[in-house]
Amino acid sequence: MLACTLMHVKSKKSGCNPPPGPSLLTIIINSIQLHKKPYETIEKLTKVYGPIMRFKIGQTTTIIISSTNTAKEILQTHDTSFSDRTKFDVSTAYNHNQYSLIFLPVSPLWQKLRKICHENLFSTKTLDASQDLRRKKLHKLLGDIRQSSLNEEIVDIKKAAFMACINFLSSTFCSRDFVNSVGDDGEYKHVVRTILETVFTPNLVDYFPMLRMFDPQGLRRHTTNFIGKLFNVLEPLIEERMKMRRENDYVTNDDMLDILLEISERSNDKMHKQQIKHLFLDLLVAGTDTTAHGLERTMSEVMHNPEVMSKVKKELAETIGVGKYVEESDIARLPYLRAVIKEGLRMHPPAPFIPRRAKRDVEVCGYMIPQGAQVLINKWSISRNPEVWENAHVFSPERFLDSDIDVKGQHFMLTPFGSGRRMCPGYPLVLNNLWCHNGIRASLPLHLDVPPLEDPHLHHGTMTR
Incomplete structure (x- = not known):
């Protein structure tokens, strides 16, 4: 109590002006709605408390940014001060936070991994070299859907999309399919979905660190179990590839695994097997279900x-x-298809909140954001703001036809992949996936049986014949 009083007096003396926000009682009253409809509920609260809103639960302060101007302040003006990620307890499973490009703070290791992604894994040269691998996956998906159409079978687009995305990633990474057919839910889907769910499940340990040793919800144990299952597959796969590379007649696959092992072999600061496993975990979890x-x-x-x-x-x-x-290579000649993808990303951003962490006290638009606070860029509200977008809740690709607004982090009303130094490094591959899959799907002469779009932020299945 004395410490809290002293901190309060210190804040008053230093002119600290925290953003407004709901009381703990208001948060508790709205907890069910926050769980069921988080984006809509937060948008309603934003209308009461403003575009910079503070949530205080336990020892955690969360600042929610819901306007284009304030997002620009965080992602561009003060990018360095907000360049770290929130430290979730589940990220410590298998010490993933010590290797993860997603969770590492800005550091020499993070810079090395980022450089490898930009210059090697997601460069134009690398993506062009592995294009044939992705083309084969796309043709296989198209063949499966056509056959289902001829057989008058229902295709679950959600499953088909997941299969295509995970096989795009796995074939680009290690020239291998992780899912065999559209109807195969498979272990990988369960692993990826479970890890994602645990990361985004509110965890008492994140608000009350003294509970860490008890892991009361079992989320860290659950995450450790499923990461272990994935690593048990990756370990022998990497070992096998290393053994093959030692043979004189080995021919490269031009995939990411070969690139990483090549970097490891020629560099003094080797990209060792542990780092490769954790990097692939990042790519798999961040790039499949969200895409x-x-x-x-x-x-x-x-x-x-x-x-x-x-x-x-x-x-x-x-x-x-x-x-x-x-x-x-056709995408540059298809402006309307590109506009459709941009509009889809506007209305349904893959990760509706961009998490950052304040490295120091920073004043933003007249309010003081304290060191250590979690900062969430509310992309869902920003991309549906009627003051920014005309007919914001209407799907209208035409809005992008005569517009220079892009998705590459320079226009803060549309940042599906983030912006600044923590922007998603794999966005070129994700965009290729979205463009080609939607182009092929639109070209299929199939009868459609589509459910209503009820909740725009929920992962509903879409069925088609």
Whole structure:
């Protein structure tokens, strides 16, 4: 109590002006709605407390940023001060926080991993070299869906999108499929979804660190178990590839694993096996379910808007040709398809909150954000703000046809992949996936059976014949 009093007096003397926000009682009263409809509920609270809102639970202070101008302050003006990530307790499973590009603070190791991603894994040269691997996965998906159509079988687009995304990633990373068929839920889907769910499940330990030794919800134990299952698959796969590379007649696969092992062999600061496993865990978890969700929701929007579907089909027919495959190199010639993807990312951002952590006390728009506070950029509210977007809740790709607004982190009303130094390094691969999959889906002459778009932020399944 004395410590709290002294801190309060110190704050008054230093002119500390924390952002407004709901009381703990208000948070408790709204807890059910925050769990069921977090984005809509936070948007309602934002209308009461403003675009910089403070949540205080236990020992954790969370600042929610819900306007374009304040987002720019965090992501550009004060990017260095907010360049660290929130330290979730589940991220300590298998010491993942010590190797993870996602959870590491800005440090020499983080800079090394970031450089490897930019210069090697997601460079234009690397993606071009591995394009044939992704093309094969895309053609296989198209063949499976066509066969289901001929057999008059229902295809769950959510499962198909997940299979395509995880196999795109696994084939790009190690020239291997992790899921065999559209109907195969598989161990990998369960592993990825479980890890994602535990990361985003409110954890008492994050608010009350003294509970860490008890792990009362079992989230860290659960995460450790599922990461272990993935590592048990990756370990022999990496060992096998290392053994193959020692043979004289080895021919490179031009995949990410070969690139990482090549870096390890020629560098004094080796990219060792432990780092490779944790990097692939980051790519797999961050790049599959979120991408599949964006793909599914964009497809759903197009299916519910026949005029948009007609325009996409017309563009594809005139530019690519009827019955021809969409290649990654074709995307530059398909402005309407690109606009559809941007609009899908606007309305359904794959990760609706961008988490940052304040490295020091920072004044933002007249309010003091304290050191150690978790800062969330509320992309969901920003991308649906009627003061920024005309007809904000209407799916309208046309808004991007005569606009220079892009998704590469320079326009703060649309940052699906983040911005600044913590921007998602894999966004070029994600965009390729979204463009090609939506182009192929729009070109399929299939009868559609689509559920209503009820909750735009929920991961509903989409069915098509």
